[in-house]
Amino acid sequence: MSIPVIDLQGALTLGAPRSAEVAAQMRAAAMASGFFYVRHHGVPAEQVQAQFDLARRLLDVPQATREALEMHRSPSLRGYELMGAQTLDATARPDLKESFYCGMAYPADHPYVVAGYQTYGHNQWPAEVPEAPAQCEAYIQAMLALSRRLMQLMALSLQLPETWFDPTSDSPMVTLRMIRYPAHPDGADERTFGAGAHTDWGAITILAQDGHGGLEVQMPAGDWQPATPIEGCFVVNLGDMIPRWTNGLYHSNPHRVRNVHSSGAPRYSIPFFYEPDYLARIEAVPGTVPAGEAPRFAPCTAGEHLVEMYRRTYATGAETAAP
Numbered sequence: 471m472s473i474p475v476i477d478l479q480g481a482l483t484l485g486a487p488r489s490a491e492v493a494a495q496m497r498a499a500a501m502a503s504g505f506f507y508v509r510h511h512g513v514p515a516e517q518v519q520a521q522f523d524l525a526r527r528l529l530d531v532p533q534a535t536r537e538a539l540e541m542h543r544s545p546s547l548r549g550y551e552l553m554g555a556q557t558l559d560a561t562a563r564p565d566l567k568e569s570f571y572c573g574m575a576y577p578a579d580h581p582y583v584v585a586g587y588q589t590y591g592h593n594q595w596p597a598e599v600p601e602a603p604a605q606c607e608a609y610i611q612a613m614l615a616l617s618r619r620l621m622q623l624m625a626l627s628l629q630l631p632e633t634w635f636d637p638t639s640d641s642p643m644v645t646l647r648m649i650r651y652p653a654h655p656d657g658a659d660e661r662t663f664g665a666g667a668h669t670d671w672g673a674i675t676i677l678a679q680d681g682h683g684g685l686e687v688q689m690p691a692g693d694w695q696p697a698t699p700i701e702g703c704f705v706v707n708l709g710d711m712i713p714r715w716t717n718g719l720y721h722s723n724p725h726r727v728r729n730v731h732s733s734g735a736p737r738y739s740i741p742f743f744y745e746p747d748y749l750a751r752i753e754a755v756p757g758t759v760p761a762g763e764a765p766r767f768a769p770c771t772a773g774e775h776l777v778e779m780y781r782r783t784y785a786t787g788a789e790t791a792a793p
């Protein structure tokens with residue numbers, strides 16, 4: 471089994487002619503590995519390239535800046551993740567990666583910012599990269615539009631009205647992360663990873679990766695397959711909220727990274743994590759719980775779920791954090 475490429479041409483707007491065909495392809499992928507590539511996604515190649523250039527500048531700031539803007543200094547866990555700070559697979563060594571996190575610029579008087587909900591507001595930007603806030607906000611808006619459309623196609627794939635999930639997206643929790651993986655060390659043991667095996671926690675992840683490769687996905691049979699970079703495509707994968715929403719019909723599969731194919735160069739990747747509104751209730755949608763059976767997951771809010779996942783993978787004891 472391999473990871474399918476889904477062509478979004480003719481399916482990028484509500485009711486577009488290829489929507490049903492694309493929804494059927496999504497359903498098949500979601501019931502298998504929970505991973506697929508998207509082609510003709512509407513985001514210009516130049517914008518993606520510019521984001522990689524920015525990632526390099528953001529991660530090249532002096533170490534003192536990275537430490538001063540360390541993510542746990544921000545109530546919403548935005549800023550720099552230092553090398554080795556996260557352990558995505560609790561049985562492995564700390565991840566060999568560093569990253570910069572940012573999110574949507576919600577205004578200070580937004581009720582969720584006022585309430586102090588994690589992931590709302592409070593970005594930390596390095597003075598060395600003055601173009602970062604505006605450029606990241608534009609990229610986030612492009613990713614958010616694509617995420618919302620993918621959620622509409624997912625609704626369609628579940629025989630629901632295309633707009634079914636729209637009300638859960640009023641004030642979404644979104645995280646943009648720019649990651650750098652150093653070359654995998656020579657002689658590294660089998661417990662060493664750039665990102666240890668994990669499932670994503672949210673709804674949809676849209677990943678831009680550079681040309682090196684290194685991402686591997688665990689297929690339903692248990693084997694690990696490379697998610698080889700494909701020019702012009704994003705990798706999309708489903709996070710843990712989707713099995714909750716679909717009573718386990720759709721999957722969020724484990725994946726991991728080892729930067730072993732880059733001939734010693736660092737690997738950059740830019741995942742965008744789309745999660746619904748903090749207060750959105752995540753429970754099985756109609757048609758997914760067989761008659762006479764109880765739902766497989768207890769209902770929860772999206773915020774409760776996310777906060778718990780950050781707590782589990784960062785060793786700092788902070789109440790809240792994202793893969």
Ligand SMILES: O=C(O)CCC(=O)C(=O)O
Pocket residue numbers: 647649665670677679685725726727739740741793
């Ligand atoms: O870098 C990658 O290719 C994947 C990163 C990832 O899985 C994550 O940040 O959740």
Ligand SMILES: [Fe+2]
Pocket residue numbers: 668669670725793
């Ligand atoms: Fe991930």
